[in-house]
Amino acid sequence: MFSKEELNFRIQINSLIDKFLPKNWQKYPDERLDEDWELSKKIKKELAKNNWIAPSWPKKYGGLDHNISSSIILSEIFAYRMSPGNDRFGVRMIGPTLLKYGSEYQKEKYLNEITSGEVQWCQGYSEPNSGSDLASVSTKGDYDEEKDEITINGTKVWTTLGHRADRMFILVRTLQNSKRHEGLSLVILDMSDPGIKVNPIKNVSGSSSFNEIVLTNVKTSGKNIVGKLHEGWMVALDLLNFERSGIDYIGWAERCLDDLEKYCKDIDILSRDHIKITISSLRANLESAKIMTYKALWIKTKDEKIHMEPSMSKLLATEINIKIHDFAFEILSKNATIKDNNHDDFASRILKNRFFFISGGILGGTTEIQKNIIAQRGLGLSK
Numbered sequence: 001m002f003s004k005e006e007l008n009f010r011i012q013i014n015s016l017i018d019k020f021l022p023k024n025w026q027k028y029p030d031e032r033l034d035e036d037w038e039l040s041k042k043i044k045k046e047l048a049k050n051n052w053i054a055p056s057w058p059k060k061y062g063g064l065d066h067n068i069s070s071s072i073i074l075s076e077i078f079a080y081r082m083s084p085g086n087d088r089f090g091v092r093m094i095g096p097t098l099l100k101y102g103s104e105y106q107k108e109k110y111l112n113e114i115t116s117g118e119v120q121w122c123q124g125y126s127e128p129n130s131g132s133d134l135a136s137v138s139t140k141g142d143y144d145e146e147k148d149e150i151t152i153n154g155t156k157v158w159t160t161l162g163h164r165a166d167r168m169f170i171l172v173r174t175l176q177n178s179k180r181h182e183g184l185s186l187v188i189l190d191m192s193d194p195g196i197k198v199n200p201i202k203n204v205s206g207s208s209s210f211n212e213i214v215l216t217n218v219k220t221s222g223k224n225i226v227g228k229l230h231e232g233w234m235v236a237l238d239l240l241n242f243e244r245s246g247i248d249y250i251g252w253a254e255r256c257l258d259d260l261e262k263y264c265k266d267i268d269i270l271s272r273d274h275i276k277i278t279i280s281s282l283r284a285n286l287e288s289a290k291i292m293t294y295k296a297l298w299i300k301t302k303d304e305k306i307h308m309e310p311s312m313s314k315l316l317a318t319e320i321n322i323k324i325h326d327f328a329f330e331i332l333s334k335n336a337t338i339k340d341n342n343h344d345d346f347a348s349r350i351l352k353n354r355f356f357f358i359s360g361g362i363l364g365g366t367t368e369i370q371k372n373i374i375a376q377r378g379l380g381l382s383k
């Protein structure tokens with residue numbers, strides 16, 4: 001499926017990760033932790049030296065003019081290796097959106113920043129009263145035509161890495177009293193702009209991955225509106241489709257399944273029928289989810305329409321990831337012992353991530369919302 005050059009690229013990316021990732025790295029990247037954040041910055045810098053951060057982007061924006069396969073390979077390996085350094089918000093979300101809708105000023109400035117590996121982005125979509133129903137966003141953006149400037153007031157919430165970010169793409173209502181999907185604009189903000197306050201939200205374990213972002217009279221130039229003023233809805237939806245076609249869940253699921261198979265072999269239970277059959281069936285499901293994700297990514301490079309495949313791939317990838325972790329959990333709960341030193345790291349990884357992956361069915365649009373999209377936009381069923 002991949003060409004010789006692409007397979008060679010796979011080897012090069014793996015070698016780069018080998019150089020930085022500690023041996024026996026046994027956890028998923030968590031860039032809110034200082035250690036992972038520092039590692040992420042180092043790896044991004046190294047990728048940038050070779051124009052590898054976004055290899056499918058044009059050379060003039062720091063890419064390599066490769067086709068989408070190189071970007072798929074990169075993200076899949078980073079997920080499989082569980083390595084920090086794969087930029088979700090910049091490379092996967094706002095970058096392709098700017099390539100499609102951005103002005104030359106925006107492409108020149110922001111895409112080159114992303115491929116330099118030195119700038120972190122965050123996503124300002126959700127609000128305290130606006131999650132699944134994104135069209136109800138109420139953060140206000142007042143556009144002053146004379147000054148060509150927008151003044152923004154409102155609150156965003158659940159902003160992942162908001163406390164690390166240099167830039168934010170944000171959905172605001174620029175036409176007040178407009179109907180839901182109308183009068184919205186997608187705008188780029190510099191997180192150091194006066195009036196932006198980042199409040200970390202602590203989760204039950206005491207650490208914070210999310211933030212509340214309060215915006216008070218934040219001013220930004222009209223040059224930072226992506227697409228047309230008041231016509232940001234379709235741009236924002238397209239960005240979500242880039243988000244939903246991520247391959248990370250597939251890479252994580254495959255790694256878990258490979259490690260589980262090895263664990264079963266090590267403790268001599270792989271030949272049991274129930275285990276053999278379940279692992280084979282999970283692998284078949286994983287392959288079909290992977291192919292759907294490749295298709296969703298490829299389709300997005302082909303035409304302008306908003307498709308249902310990104311929602312299908314998100315749904316399948318989220319579900320198979322949970323199923324594999326559930327089976328690993330089942331096996332470990334029957335076989336792991338407290339003093340099982342050889343498998344300690346694997347067992348604690350599974351336990352921790354089984355809980356974390358619940359969030360896969362929420363972030364980027366919940367499972368129910370993906371099903372609605374497939375039914376209505378994809379299959380043409382009525383609401």
Ligand SMILES: Cc1cc2nc3c(=O)[nH]c(=O)nc-3n(C[C@H](O)[C@H](O)[C@H](O)COP(=O)(O)OP(=O)(O)OC[C@H]3O[C@@H](n4cnc5c(N)ncnc54)[C@H](O)[C@@H]3O)c2cc1C
Nearest residue numbers: 123124125126131132158159160359362363364365366368
């Ligand atoms: C790990 C994680 C990271 C996130 N990072 C970000 C981020 O960086 N930036 C950002 O902007 N947001 C982020 N979010 C927020 C995320 O986008 C929202 O949580 C999500 O869109 C759901 O919105 P909500 O939480 O308000 O739930 P609600 O919209 O209140 O939904 C509650 C329940 O109702 C169901 N529901 C709602 N509407 C319908 C409907 N029409 N049909 C059927 N069922 C429905 C939902 O499926 C869900 O089960 C993140 C969330 C998580 C979990």
